[in-house]
Amino acid sequence: MRGPPSGIRGRGTRGLDRFGYDVLGLLRASEPPGVPHELYWASVLAVLGWAVSLGLQATVLSMIVFGPRAPAVAPELLTAMGRANVRPEWELPVFAVGCLVIMAACFLAVRVWSALLAEHPSAAREAVRGAALHAGLAVASGFAFVVLSAAVRFDFGSDGRLPGAAVGRLAAPGLAALLAWGGYHVLARRRSRRRP
Amino acid sequence: MSAMRRAGRGAADAGVVLLIFCTLATPAISFLAGRVFAIDGFFHWDHFVMAPALAWRHGMALGVEAYSEYGVGWPLVLNGLSSFVPFSHQSALQLGIFYGCVVHAGLYLLLVALSGSRMLAIAGTALALFLGPFAPSVARQGAPTLWMWPSLTVLRSPMDVWFFMAVSFHARNRRARSAILAGALVGLALLLETDTGLFLAIVFIVYGLCLVLAERFAVLAERAPLPRGSRRPGLVFAGAFAAGVSVLLAGWAVASHGALFTRPGAFAAGWITGMTNTTGIGVGALPFSWFLQHHGTELGWPLAAVGACLLAVAWTMTRLVHGRLDAKSLIAGCVGLYGVAHWTVFVWRTSPLRLASSAIPLAILAVMAVGAARRPRADPSDPRTSRSGHRPVAGDVIGRTLPALALAASLLLLVSSPSFQAYPNLWRMLRAGLPPAGIALFPGRGEIGGLGPERRTQVRTLRAVIRDVERRTRRGERVAVVDPHKTLIFVAADALPWRSSPSWFANTWTLADADRLARSLGPSGPDAVFIRSRAPSRVGSDVWRTLHDAVAAHYAQSQPIGVFEVWERRR
Numbered sequence: 001m002r003g004p005p006s007g008i009r010g011r012g013t014r015g016l017d018r019f020g021y022d023v024l025g026l027l028r029a030s031e032p033p034g035v036p037h038e039l040y041w042a043s044v045l046a047v048l049g050w051a052v053s054l055g056l057q058a059t060v061l062s063m064i065v066f067g068p069r070a071p072a073v074a075p076e077l078l079t080a081m082g083r084a085n086v087r088p089e090w091e092l093p094v095f096a097v098g099c100l101v102i103m104a105a106c107f108l109a110v111r112v113w114s115a116l117l118a119e120h121p122s123a124a125r126e127a128v129r130g131a132a133l134h135a136g137l138a139v140a141s142g143f144a145f146v147v148l149s150a151a152v153r154f155d156f157g158s159d160g161r162l163p164g165a166a167v168g169r170l171a172a173p174g175l176a177a178l179l180a181w182g183g184y185h186v187l188a189r190r191r192s193r194r195r196p
Numbered sequence: 197m198s199a200m201r202r203a204g205r206g207a208a209d210a211g212v213v214l215l216i217f218c219t220l221a222t223p224a225i226s227f228l229a230g231r232v233f234a235i236d237g238f239f240h241w242d243h244f245v246m247a248p249a250l251a252w253r254h255g256m257a258l259g260v261e262a263y264s265e266y267g268v269g270w271p272l273v274l275n276g277l278s279s280f281v282p283f284s285h286q287s288a289l290q291l292g293i294f295y296g297c298v299v300h301a302g303l304y305l306l307l308v309a310l311s312g313s314r315m316l317a318i319a320g321t322a323l324a325l326f327l328g329p330f331a332p333s334v335a336r337q338g339a340p341t342l343w344m345w346p347s348l349t350v351l352r353s354p355m356d357v358w359f360f361m362a363v364s365f366h367a368r369n370r371r372a373r374s375a376i377l378a379g380a381l382v383g384l385a386l387l388l389e390t391d392t393g394l395f396l397a398i399v400f401i402v403y404g405l406c407l408v409l410a411e412r413f414a415v416l417a418e419r420a421p422l423p424r425g426s427r428r429p430g431l432v433f434a435g436a437f438a439a440g441v442s443v444l445l446a447g448w449a450v451a452s453h454g455a456l457f458t459r460p461g462a463f464a465a466g467w468i469t470g471m472t473n474t475t476g477i478g479v480g481a482l483p484f485s486w487f488l489q490h491h492g493t494e495l496g497w498p499l500a501a502v503g504a505c506l507l508a509v510a511w512t513m514t515r516l517v518h519g520r521l522d523a524k525s526l527i528a529g530c531v532g533l534y535g536v537a538h539w540t541v542f543v544w545r546t547s548p549l550r551l552a553s554s555a556i557p558l559a560i561l562a563v564m565a566v567g568a569a570r571r572p573r574a575d576p577s578d579p580r581t582s583r584s585g586h587r588p589v590a591g592d593v594i595g596r597t598l599p600a601l602a603l604a605a606s607l608l609l610l611v612s613s614p615s616f617q618a619y620p621n622l623w624r625m626l627r628a629g630l631p632p633a634g635i636a637l638f639p640g641r642g643e644i645g646g647l648g649p650e651r652r653t654q655v656r657t658l659r660a661v662i663r664d665v666e667r668r669t670r671r672g673e674r675v676a677v678v679d680p681h682k683t684l685i686f687v688a689a690d691a692l693p694w695r696s697s698p699s700w701f702a703n704t705w706t707l708a709d710a711d712r713l714a715r716s717l718g719p720s721g722p723d724a725v726f727i728r729s730r731a732p733s734r735v736g737s738d739v740w741r742t743l744h745d746a747v748a749a750h751y752a753q754s755q756p757i758g759v760f761e762v763w764e765r766r767r
Contacts, residue, residue, distance in 0.1 A: 024412050025416060048510045049507060064485055067485055068483055077707055078706055081739065085705065087482065103510060
């Protein structure tokens with residue numbers, strides 16, 4: 001909905017305030033009809049879990065890939081204590097950006113999910129199916145990521161970076177979960193078109 | 197509620213608080229201080245509070261003349277309490293542990309308010325103790341206690357429990373005084389600890405924004421907005437801001453001995469230096485690759501922790517844009533955001549120990565999640581719904597079982613932690629008796645005890661150095677102690693240190709810094725210098741060599757004290 005709803009149009013919603021309502025109107029989401037309130041929010045929690053799980057895997061991978069940065073002070077200008085302790089890295093900014101991207105991904109995933117349910121003729125059944133799938137993908141890919149990173153002995157280069165093959169191996173659970181999500185959405189949209 | 201029932205609940209709360217004190221406080225504080233001295237030499241306490249507190253005590257302005265890495269508040273608190281307890285490392289340790297007990301007692305009360313279940317609140321407090329002071333990683337590092345690193349304890353984030361208490365009251369009742377109290381607590385948090393204070397400030401701003409936006413999204417969704425409480429929310433938040441700024445400015449003025457008003461730029465730069473000094477060139481950072489190589493099997497726990505915090509934030513954001521933000525979701529989002537911000541402490545130096553600092557936000561979120569899961573929302577149209585709003589089906593069985601399961605699991609985790617088993621609290625004393633008295637560094641005050649006979653020579657030397665430093669400073673001499681124990685020596689002698697930096701060796705990262713230090717020992721240097729005849733550590737050997745050469749060039753050697761050479765200015 002663009003602008004304030006009918007009930008509050010008029011006094012106090014002009015100019016900047018009206019603009020604010022326009023922007024918020026773009027962001028706002030609504031519960032799809034045909035899905036019980038509790039079921040919808042349970043499915044939203046599963047969708048958020050899926051987005052957070054994948055986003056976190058991507059963030060940790062990015063932290064490993066970007067990892068160390070060139071030192072601001074040349075090593076020969078450092079004391080022995082400095083050489084032992086100075087390890088500049090990109091990880092903090094990568095983590096901050098990663099968190100913002102995760103929030104954006106959560107927002108988009110919920111929008112896509114709500115839109116799918118809103119169009120679906122048997123939305124309640126789809127909500128149960130989708131919630132189970134999202135939760136399953138979140139847990140399975142997160143678990144696989146953790147097991148992979150624990151089970152595989154990684155050979156980091158002298159620069160603290162991980163070889164491409166190892167990065168690919170760690171990215172596999174997240175990519176698989178993303179593909180499964182895409183496949184599910186294609187199938188769900190087909191199902192929603194097929195059923196009257 | 198009957199008076200009898202109320203009294204019963206009050207007695208139960210008092211009992212839990214007593215249990216928390218028995219678990220976290222120690223009757224063997226001298227022994228614990230001795231263990232910290234033996235393993236760490238109070239290195240981390242010197243940086244955290246002792247060196248800036250000593251400098252302030254002797255008239256140096258924090259932030260301008262003396263470096264205070266973490267914040268300027270704790271040094272003031274320690275000095276304020278020195279009228280009642282000795283100004284010493286052991287007192288600082290004792291103060292920290294006592295405050296830890298108070299914070300965990302506060303956490304219990306906050307969890308009771310948030311979950312409405314005492315059983316869940318005890319479970320959450322036990323979980324916070326397990327993830328924080330009694331984290332298994334502490335024992336795995338061979339440390340006697342997490343209190344060896346004050347920056348990983350509740351002292352690093354001293355106001356979070358009280359802040360979330362004020363915010364949860366405000367989210368429910370919208371009273372102006374709760375918001376103003378929260379603002380004052382943010383100011384106090386910024387004063388005590390710069391970085392975590394900034395985290396709380398960000399959380400409070402986001403909280404205010406969410407309240408404003410929640411009203412608008414509710415209007416857009418054509419739903420009843422949250423209760424407003426005050427007709428002028430802007431005025432309330434302006435009051436909260438003013439309260440925070442007043443607390444902060446008053447604290448800064450005291451910490452800087454008034455330099456805040458005469459040299460505001462220098463003070464501001466010095467205040468923020470604590471955060472930027474190490475991050476600028478990457479001192480102390482540990483990359484994630486290091487964590488994967490050495491603690492790869494432990495990755496699940498940190499990921500689950502930050503994932504839970506991010507999920508809470510995402511949940512709040514989603515409820516907000518649906519126009520369905522309720523008080524509990526808002527609090528969960530704020531705690532989650534604070535937890536994510538705290539995770540940066542771990543990202544910066546990816547050591548498992550650092551996860552201990554996010555124990556409290558995680559415990560709050562865990563209790564809120566279990567609390568939400570145990571109360572199935574009743575559908576009023578469902579004929580099975582009782583008058584109390586509960587649905588007497590499977591949900592109630594889960595609701596009854598979950599808190600008991602959570603309590604059993606968290607208590608089991610706590611008592612099975614090797615850090616808990618090794619900690620000299622009342623329970624261990626009852627089981628194993630008092631630890632050996634050993635040698636005390638300061639036998640007169642009974643401080644820093646439990647030291648083994650192998651430390652006899654070191655103790656004798658340190659006592660002699662302290663006596664000599666005390667004698668010289670009383671004569672008006674300026675004395676430099678170029679040693680890792682410098683702050684301990686000056687605190688014991690209660691003397692003004694030559695240079696306020698907590699450490700000569702550990703904080704000298706570049707050769708240029710080492711040369712600068714060496715020049716400071718030149719013609720305008722102190723009257724006497726105490727320096728060991730050999731480098732105190734391998735990594736500090738080049739700095740020691742540079743400083744020793746500078747001392748030898750400008751000073752004449754006097755009678756040594758044990759391993760310490762004593763140099764006096766050439767006349």
